[in-house]
Amino acid sequence: MSVGDWTERFTGTRKLPRRVRDRLLQVARVRHYPEGALVFGPAKVPDGLLFLHDGTIRVSQSSDRGREIVLYRVEAGESCVLTTACMLAEEAYNAEGIAETDVTVVNLPRTAFDQLAGEEPDFRSFVFAAYSRRLIDLLRVIDGVAFGRMDVRLAERLLALAGDFKEISATHHDLAKELGTAREVISRILNDFHKRGLVEQSRGRITLTDKAGLRGLAASR
Amino acid sequence: MSVGDWTERFTGTRKLPRRVRDRLLQVARVRHYPEGALVFGPAKVPDGLLFLHDGTIRVSQSSDRGREIVLYRVEAGESCVLTTACMLAEEAYNAEGIAETDVTVVNLPRTAFDQLAGEEPDFRSFVFAAYSRRLIDLLRVIDGVAFGRMDVRLAERLLALAGDFKEISATHHDLAKELGTAREVISRILNDFHKRGLVEQSRGRITLTDKAGLRGLAASR
DNA sequence: CGCTCTACAGTGACAATGTCACCCAACGGC
DNA sequence: GCCGTTGGGTGACATTGTCACTGTAGAGCG
CATH class of the missing domain: 1.10.10.10 (Winged helix-like DNA-binding domain superfamily/Winged helix DNA-binding domain)
Incomplete structure (x- = not known):
């Protein structure tokens, strides 16, 4: 099963410039997860912004009676803003991220996130673009579920x-x-x-x- | 019909500090819309970040066969990040915002947005919180439509x-x-x-x- | 007042989808 | 081989969406 071109439909995808990426890697913690592992979930809220260095993460939401729906996939080079969203909103949520391949995740702590967001316009653009893209993804899901x-x-x-x-x-x-x-x-x-x-x-x-x-x-x- | 406390369930709501708000009002353009007016839509994409100074905007998505669903409501003091999302993603979308009361909207042009985002940590926090909150709103919608x-x-x-x-x-x-x-x-x-x-x-x-x-x-x- | 027009609501028939309770078959481990 | 687990098929029924109507309250108007 290939999900390689899953996200290529998005022409506006914005990759993080190398310089910023290197700087990010200096302050962040790198973690590895095997295929099938839970990267984040209701009982495992990250303390910062997750950044996918390698692999694919499938993000899905589950109902209280066992059904599930895939919201979107996070590909290498992208970030998973949903976790920060839930962190900021301090809301209960039932979305979880599963490693669809072996993955390498970069966890950017919140203070470092704030600093980078203040100092690096490219980083800001990247984060805003990431948020925007997920919003659009969710709009697609809603359209499909509600009307399709x-x-x-x-x-x-x-x-x-x-x-x-x-x-x-x-x-x-x-x-x-x-x-x-x-x-x-x-x-x-x-x-x-x-x-x-x-x-x-x-x-x-x-x-x-x-x-x-x-x-x-x-x-x- | 009162929608006054629609959003009070969100404890994490973050209002913009007065100083930043004043600064914002200096560079932004203020617009008024009567109740029932279209504030934004597929054929009316704003060129910046929309900011609701007064009133309520109902944001809904419509299918290609006439059905509609309300995504969330924007209350006074909040921003509507969906428009920037669509602006950034350069994607076709079919969400629209209708003034549910007479509204006063502040349009922050993109360049000013970038500048404020760089210089004002409070503004950044506000925008990130706004994005996060909308993501959570959409998760709720998906949960309801898919499983409820x-x-x-x-x-x-x-x-x-x-x-x-x-x-x-x-x-x-x-x-x-x-x-x-x-x-x-x-x-x-x-x-x-x-x-x-x-x-x-x-x-x-x-x-x-x-x-x-x-x-x-x-x-x- | 009565007339007409329109928006709002009720209804029955049917199609699409979700739920439940089963059954059977394929595969792996022993 | 045998058995347990997983994947898949199926019928009955409930819920929801769609279609094609009907009826009706209210506004505007003579």
């Missing part, structure tokens, strides 16, 4: 998860957690896709046999 | 809109646009509420006759 059809959303997500490849290794349950729905719903829709010749299925694996068809379905709102 | 029951959401919203009062002047259509659903759904649920003795209805007006009952329903997830 599930088959369309699933087709979109399958294409996004596959990237340039044709195969995805994910269970129906995994996909349900992506879109915030139930496994049975995914099963039904994938069965329908199969009958229409769009996908092939095997245990824990989905092959997109007709990407153009899926794209057509995704476009037909 | 409609009757529960309606009960919550009725209580929030009523504030300390017992009456709300809103049509079923208005309430549908609050929650991102269809008028018929609101009609059905309100009818059910009526049968249970929770509300009384008349044209364009709803009376909460049993607030405790509504609160109980809202609490029963």
Whole structure:
């Protein structure tokens, strides 16, 4: 499963300049997490701004009755402002970040964050851009959940998860957690896709046999 | 309809210090909008940070097939970072801000914004807090839309809109646009509420006759 | 006053989705 | 092989969204 180009749709992505990045690495603490590890969550609120040096973090929200929905993914070079948001707002929240690959995270303590924000315009721009981008991400999620059809959303997500490849290794349950729905719903829709010749299925694996068809379905709102 | 205490649940709200506020007013342009006016939208992207001096702005997102959902409300003293987000991300978006009362808006141009952000730590904190708070707001919306029951959401919203009062002047259509659903759904649920003795209805007006009952329903997830 | 027009609300039928309770099959470990 | 776990299929039903109507209160107007 490739999520490599997950974020390439955002043309406005702003990477941190090397000079600032080096300065950041001087004052920050570096941490490693293996694939599948919990990077942050309700019971594990970071004390500063998280910065993803390497890997991918999947950020999702869970309901009090076990369902989940993926909010967005944090890629290498990006920061996860959600944690600071929750830190600042001093609010209970139920979003969590899971390492989707082995990851290297840079934790920038709050005082250092304040200092950098004051002294480095590039750093400020970067942080504002990060916030903005997450806001837009969440608007997309809301649009999908509130107004979108599930088959369309699933087709979109399958294409996004596959990237340039044709195969995805994910269970129906995994996909349900992506879109915030139930496994049975995914099963039904994938069965329908199969009958229409769009996908092939095997245990824990989905092959997109007709990407153009899926794209057509995704476009037909 | 009172939305006065809409945002008081946020204990972390951070108001801008008077000194910074005065400085802001020197470089910014002040604008007035009457109740019901469009303050910003897809076809009206501001060129700077919007700042609400007086009144209330309702920010909602609309689907391409006419449905709408309210994302949050901006109260006096707060800023609307969503506009800057969209400005920075250079992304198409379909969120719009409607003046819910007569409003006075302060538009801080981008260059002045950058300068203030560099020179005034309080201003920075304020902007970061504003972003954070909106992120949390959107997380709430997602939680409700993705996982919540409609009757529960309606009960919550009725209580929030009523504030300390017992009456709300809103049509079923208005309430549908609050929650991102269809008028018929609101009609059905309100009818059910009526049968249970929770509300009384008349044209364009709803009376909460049993607030405790509504609160109980809202609490029963 | 009665007329018409429009916004607001009620309703039934159906489709899409979520929930529940099962079942069966594939795979891994033993 | 056997067994336990995980992944997946299915039918019944509840909730919600959509569509196509109907009825009605109120405003404006003769």
